[in-house]
Amino acid sequence: MSEIKLEIDGKEITGEEGQSVLEAASENGIKIPTHCYHEKYEPTGSCRLCLVEVRVQGGRPELKAACTYPVQENLVVKTKTKEILKTRRLTAELMLARCPESQAVREIAEEFGVKKPRFSLKNLNCTLCGLCVKACETAKGESAITFAGRGTNRKIIAPFELSPKECEGCGACAAVCPTSAIKMVNIEEE
Numbered sequence: 001m002s003e004i005k006l007e008i009d010g011k012e013i014t015g016e017e018g019q020s021v022l023e024a025a026s027e028n029g030i031k032i033p034t035h036c037y038h039e040k041y042e043p044t045g046s047c048r049l050c051l052v053e054v055r056v057q058g059g060r061p062e063l064k065a066a067c068t069y070p071v072q073e074n075l076v077v078k079t080k081t082k083e084i085l086k087t088r089r090l091t092a093e094l095m096l097a098r099c100p101e102s103q104a105v106r107e108i109a110e111e112f113g114v115k116k117p118r119f120s121l122k123n124l125n126c127t128l129c130g131l132c133v134k135a136c137e138t139a140k141g142e143s144a145i146t147f148a149g150r151g152t153n154r155k156i157i158a159p160f161e162l163s164p165k166e167c168e169g170c171g172a173c174a175a176v177c178p179t180s181a182i183k184m185v186n187i188e189e190e
């Protein structure tokens with residue numbers, strides 16, 4: 001695997017081809033906050049909490065999700081600009097508006113100084129991180145749960161909102177859910 005030289009927060013580091021900025025940063029002790037990332041699954045970049053500023057040589061700075069953005073030669077990354085912190089704070093605020101009871105989300109909100117969200121959203125106890133869908137796909141090869149709807153109506157459901165026959169009750173979705181929105185229950189001794 002070839003080595004790639006890049007800079008994160010003024011520190012010159014060496015990454016590996018195929019690595020994401022998040023992985024390279026974490027290997028070099030640079031912490032970037034995450035929520036929907038899980039090392040077991042392909043990242044989807046859905047929560048946007050790991051946004052960083054990236055500048056490819058000669059290019060303009062852009063905000064990208066560190067968990068999905070690949071390391072590149074001479075890439076310059078900043079993880080804590082004013083704009084980044086403002087964007088992460090807003091993301092944390094939206095998460096808290098949707099999941100006021102989730103411990104994981106409360107901790108994120110606290111980290112970014114959000115006490116009370118300015119918005120009122122339907123309490124779904126779900127941040128739509130998509131980890132449950134990934135976990136189900138990985139466990140079964142196809143997912144018994146999926147995303148549905150758009151915008152504020154977006155949610156995760158079983159297809160047609162029926163009890164999915166593909167579900168074997170393996171619990172992979174519940175185990176990975178960061179907000180504990182998915183619960184396992186016993187039905188007829190199963």
Ligand code: FES
Nearest residue numbers: 045047048050067
């Ligand atoms: Fe990267 Fe969620 S952790 S977008």
